[in-house]
Amino acid sequence: MSFPWAKHYEPKAPLMRYLDEKLPLPRLVYNAIGAGYPVPRNLNYFWNFGVLAGFMLVVQIVTGVILAMHYAANAGVAFSSVEHIMRDVNWGWALRYAHANGASMFFVVIYLHIFRGFFYGSYKAPREMVWLLGVVIFLLMMATGFMGYVLPWGQMSFWGAKVITGLFGAIPVVGEPIQIWLLGGFAPDNAALNRFFSLHYLLPFVIVGVVILHIWALHLPGSSNPTGVEVKSESDTVPFHPYFTAKDGFGLGVFLILYCALVFFGPNMLGHPDNYIPANPMSTPAHIVPEWYFWPFYAILRAFTADFILPAKLLGVLAMFSAILVWFFLPWLDKSPVRSGHYRPLFRKFFWFGLIPAMLVLFYCGGAPAEEPYVMLSQIATAYYFLHFLVVLPIVSMIERPEPLPFSITEAVLGDDNKAVLGENTTPAT
């Protein structure tokens, strides 16, 4: 499971020795995120975001479980119960703002984590399964985030639920029955609110389960690193604890400053004022937008304005889901054996001047009204987005001549690596 030079867990206290025999939980932790897990010595700050995402998951579960103690999932009182949390419950405002903005910060962290994966080729063999599980986590997060936003039962909650479940109505023939089944009625109402609450409570624990698999799958090959060169010898690694617990701790501190700044100084900055109006099925807010973290995908949904074989609405829905599903094929679309974007000149150009601008444009247009020029911009960006994954990446990985890779991580860090070739701890060739 780990490199042969990984430190071994040796409990000294009698109690710990006893525990190690009966239930070796401390051993598991030691080998997973302790001194028993050797990590490449050259990880940069982009490698902090996995730990930060785990931290945010815990924050969301803790604050969420507490909010559920005061919230009432009933269309008649849901809105008031949220106001009750904000005004009457001790520290309720802080907990709710921490939870609502926590979702935003969770997505910030996840997007940076995914960005890291895109640039450094973390999705490539032997870590395909880590990547696939990560995409599953992202999908679960989107479902959880969406359903959580419905719970306050304000105008945006209601109309968001209506629009998003309406997406299923675009499916031919079975769409409408599916939509009615999902909602338990003809429009979002008590039945929908209750099931969204139930699932919003459940899914985070499903995410915990998939996160455990994600980390498990990661620990078989070990962490990747900014050079993309695999670990060759002991000199390439340092123990996770104390080296990266310290680095992650520092990153966590910086992150917490930003998170707290948002919670305490701009708690409604990322929200919509319309959601402080109770849900009204008879009147639509003038400008329906989802939460910011869905904007890129919302822009893709709205980019389809003309029928082409299929109705435009269905095309939009298919494209929106495909935009994420294409990530599942990424490890096989990008065939280049070089992982890190640092050593891939052509990939780098398309990454910085193609994919990233396209995603930023989509992000901006998703939050903008559905007018020109935003519609046309989203169409261009959507076209590039899919071209990038389905055409550019496969071709680039075939024709590109990568820059020379360092011999080892140690060489990349120290400039030379005189021990690596004859080092006694060299990993057996695989």
Added chain:
Amino acid sequence: MAITTGTAEPEALAAGEGVRRRDFINIAAVTAAGVGGVATLVPLISQMAPSKDVLAESTTELDISAIEPGQAIKAVFRKQPVFVRNLTPQEIQAADAVPVDSLRDPQTLAERTKEGHGNILITMGVCTHLGCVPLGAGEGENRGPFGGYFCPCHGSAYDTAGRIRKGPAPKNLEVPDYTFVSDAKIVIGQESA
């Protein structure tokens, strides 16, 4: 878990009999458990469909005698707005003047109303794009460039027959099932017999 083969019943094997008792029991037991397991999915899935109380409110009875020509009202049908509009002769003319072939979702006004009640247009107040409530039923609301309904969300414009004329919506405003109980009274959600 694995099925024990041969060894338990050497005589049966030697005789080369087709189906052994143990195989039969195994297949029968697994099949029964499988069918039973699948059957439990029925309540688990159908509980999510609309419950009886939701379905009980699935028709709406409406008195339309007070709606003057040119006026419209908003009613609630299945928790969604429904527009009932008494068209003026000019509005009917305007709708009939449009060549049907030029429409995105070709339908005549007559196809969207009931015989003998050609001036009463009943449509869902739900934009066929993403489900917003279009404007135009209330007094003084923006009726859009075609004098019917206008959706403020993404700019879909409907004409006086509730047909889509401009904007992203793919279809005309849906005409729900309804029936005239009398000249003054309609029941929405119930197709005329």
